[in-house]
Amino acid sequence: MVGFPTAKRWGYVSEIPNATAPSEKYKKRKSWAASAIIEVLDQMVDNPLLHLAVHLGFVCSLRAGEVVGIDANSVDPNDQSLWITQIVERVSDKSLKELPKERIIQIFPKQTSMSSSCMILKAPKTDESFRKQYLTTPLLKEVLCRLREIKENKELLGRDYHDYGLLICQPDGRPIDPNNLCKSFRKWQTAHHIEDQIDFQGLRKSGQMHKVRITQNNYQLVAESSGQSPEVLMSNYNEALDSEKRNLSQLVEADLYSGQATAAAPTSISSAVLLNRVKSDPAFAQQLLQLLLRDAETAV
Numbered sequence: 001m002v003g004f005p006t007a008k009r010w011g012y013v014s015e016i017p018n019a020t021a022p023s024e025k026y027k028k029r030k031s032w033a034a035s036a037i038i039e040v041l042d043q044m045v046d047n048p049l050l051h052l053a054v055h056l057g058f059v060c061s062l063r064a065g066e067v068v069g070i071d072a073n074s075v076d077p078n079d080q081s082l083w084i085t086q087i088v089e090r091v092s093d094k095s096l097k098e099l100p101k102e103r104i105i106q107i108f109p110k111q112t113s114m115s116s117s118c119m120i121l122k123a124p125k126t127d128e129s130f131r132k133q134y135l136t137t138p139l140l141k142e143v144l145c146r147l148r149e150i151k152e153n154k155e156l157l158g159r160d161y162h163d164y165g166l167l168i169c170q171p172d173g174r175p176i177d178p179n180n181l182c183k184s185f186r187k188w189q190t191a192h193h194i195e196d197q198i199d200f201q202g203l204r205k206s207g208q209m210h211k212v213r214i215t216q217n218n219y220q221l222v223a224e225s226s227g228q229s230p231e232v233l234m235s236n237y238n239e240a241l242d243s244e245k246r247n248l249s250q251l252v253e254a255d256l257y258s259g260q261a262t263a264a265a266p267t268s269i270s271s272a273v274l275l276n277r278v279k280s281d282p283a284f285a286q287q288l289l290q291l292l293l294r295d296a297e298t299a300v
Contacts, residue, residue, distance in 0.1 A: 030198040031206040033241055043192060050184055052142050053168055057203035060133040061211070061226040064178035064200045065089050069121060072150060072167040075143055081134045082143070084227070087124055088166075088175050092117045106164060108175055119175050121164070129227040143167070208237045216286065247287050 044051040065087035074083035106121035162173040182200045211222040223230040
């Protein structure tokens with residue numbers, strides 16, 4: 001709107017349009033708590049490849065294109081790590097011509113000659129996206145099992161195996177379209193009657209939010225481990241979980257009414273239940289510690 005008065009003065013327009021920019025509503029991506037991730041992984045044992053993809057997506061906070069682009073040769077069992085150095089992406093033939101050649105690592109053959117797009121292996125957009133990811137022990141075991149499976153497929157198929165060095169790939173080595181991985185994840189959730197569904201990118205968000213909590217809001221560390229800036233992480237992954245909101249309400253109740261006798265009898269909680277809650281919910285443990293310290297200061 002700033003340039004319209006000048007345009008009218010110069011005679012380019014007769015009137016300044018009375019218009020307002022369309023309002024943009026940002027829809028926050030859904031995420032799961034760590035307990036929901038574990039529950040889903042337990043149910044997904046009959047689909048090993050999807051299980052591994054989901055496990056990687058959460059623990060390493062990866063996008064779908066990064067998961068299917070993992071270089072199997074980058075896995076270091078001794079260091080319990082792997083590197084994120086490339087992504088798989090489907091692009092149109094027109095977009096392929098416009099991509100900088102130095103970013104393209106591999107152009108995969110089209111499955112049909114009539115297709116107007118193809119899958120490519122390319123370098124990430126930024127230097128920060130090149131990163132080392134450390135694996136949990138259960139995830140490393142799963143990755144090593146997958147490497148053994150790939151070796152068996154190579155021996156079985158021989159020349160019919162297309163060796164692109166991918167960890168997450170089709171049985172004959174060909175790449176998996178990241179769009180198809182996302183669809184498979186959605187389809188699995190629907191088939192298993194998951195009500196609060198998330199997309200694959202939601203696994204990345206879930207992983208980031210979990211890491212923020214267990215590091216007590218160390219945004220710098222979590223951001224660097226996932227190739228993000230702390231600013232982006234803080235603006236997009238700073239939501240409170242419903243369980244945390246409930247815990248906050250309980251803390252308010254304990255503090256606000258501490259000097260009053262309540263009509264209802266206090267609910268007894270066994271030490272085992274409380275200890276299990278502390279171990280499984282870092283946010284609750286932190287809030288409980290703050291409450292205990294505050295009560296200790298008051299007593300003194």
